[in-house]
Amino acid sequence: MNIQWFPGHMTKALRMMEESVKIVDAVGYVLDARAPLSCFNPRFRSIIGNKPCVFILNKCDLADPVKTDIWCKYLKENCVNFVKITATASAEAGKIACAFSDITKELRAKYNAKGIFKPIRFMIIGVPNCGKSTIINCLSGKKTVITGDRPGVTKGKQWVRLQTGLELLDTPGTLWPKFDDELIASRLCFIGSVKDDVVDLYEVSLLLIQQLSELYPKSLSERYNIELSESPVEAFAQIAHKRGFLLRGSELDQERCAKAILDDFRKGKLGKVTFDLPPSKIQ
Numbered sequence: 428m429n430i431q432w433f434p435g436h437m438t439k440a441l442r443m444m445e446e447s448v449k450i451v452d453a454v455g456y457v458l459d460a461r462a463p464l465s466c467f468n469p470r471f472r473s474i475i476g477n478k479p480c481v482f483i484l485n486k487c488d489l490a491d492p493v494k495t496d497i498w499c500k501y502l503k504e505n506c507v508n509f510v511k512i513t514a515t516a517s518a519e520a521g522k523i524a525c526a527f528s529d530i531t532k533e534l535r536a537k538y539n540a541k542g543i544f545k546p547i548r549f550m551i552i553g554v555p556n557c558g559k560s561t562i563i564n565c566l567s568g569k570k571t572v573i574t575g576d577r578p579g580v581t582k583g584k585q586w587v588r589l590q591t592g593l594e595l596l597d598t599p600g601t602l603w604p605k606f607d608d609e610l611i612a613s614r615l616c617f618i619g620s621v622k623d624d625v626v627d628l629y630e631v632s633l634l635l636i637q638q639l640s641e642l643y644p645k646s647l648s649e650r651y652n653i654e655l656s657e658s659p660v661e662a663f664a665q666i667a668h669k670r671g672f673l674l675r676g677s678e679l680d681q682e683r684c685a686k687a688i689l690d691d692f693r694k695g696k697l698g699k700v701t702f703d704l705p706p707s708k709i710q
């Protein structure tokens with residue numbers, strides 16, 4: 428699967444993050460709970476350096492709760508700071524604030540001891556569309572930054588000051604120039620981190636069908652009322668026929684059908700799904 432999407436604004440964003448990390452106290456690293464491993468950007472490790480970092484497992488409402496628990500256990504065992512949330516639910520703000528407060532405890536104690544009042548600064552990073560801006564809005568209790576159900580919504584850096592003394596830096600979602608692993612590339616497409624225009628959506632939908640059939644065999648048959656099939660091409664054709672995605676001469680309307688399947692997945696209509704399991708070693 429060939430993905431060519433590393434636009435200039437991502438190179439600029441990574442450079443901006445390298446600069447900005449010097450003036451922040453900690454990093455909030457957002458992972459989509461449906462594919463946490465695929466959301467690890469190989470460039471982020473050197474950007475974060477030694478800054479305290481909390482992983483934010485977001486979109487838990489769309490993820491398989493059993494696998495989310497496996498991830499939480501794994502992160503805990505590896506002494507990684509994390510919080511699992513659904514950023515679209517305003518009630519989750521307290522959980523995020525708590526996690527941010529925990530990870531900056533020592534720094535705040537130091538400031539308090541010296542009688543210094545200084546805001547605590549967090550930089551929020553992650554692949555496109557994982558919910559960075561939504562998390563900032565959740566914490567601020569209102570729509571402060573723009574969000575959207577497509578990648579590349581946040582274009583530049585934006586500081587948001589909260590009354591609680593927190594300052595949050597929203598950053599544009601970034602990827603990396605070359606994908607060596609097809610599973611990772613495909614999962615980033617499924618969760619909408621890669622722009623739909625730069626990939627072959629038919630190919631992406633076949634990969635989605637293939638992976639869902641392996642991991643959640645009932646999800647497609649229940650949603651589309653089709654027979655389970657070994658072949659993704661055959662399953663795709665069944666869905667197109669059931670849904671009437673046909674062109675003249677009963678040819679399949681591949682583009683409309685592919686978009687519909689991906690859209691259903693992204694809206695959670697194919698059930699709560701998680702593709703990635705933890706690796707044997709944290710990255």
Ligand SMILES: Nc1nc2c(ncn2[C@@H]2O[C@H](COP(=O)(O)OP(=O)(O)OP(=O)(O)O)[C@@H](O)[C@H]2O)c(=O)[nH]1
Pocket residue numbers: 485486487488489512513514515516553554555556557558559560561562573574575576577578579580581582598599600601
């Ligand atoms: N179901 C669900 N949707 C979410 C959640 N968090 C964010 N979203 C949705 O995901 C989409 C992307 O959210 P954004 O906050 O714009 O994502 P981002 O990481 O800032 O994206 P870029 O700025 O493009 O990198 C929006 O449609 C949000 O409403 C969540 O926890 N659950």
Ligand SMILES: [Mg+2]
Pocket residue numbers: 559560561573574580581597598599600
């Ligand atoms: Mg954003």
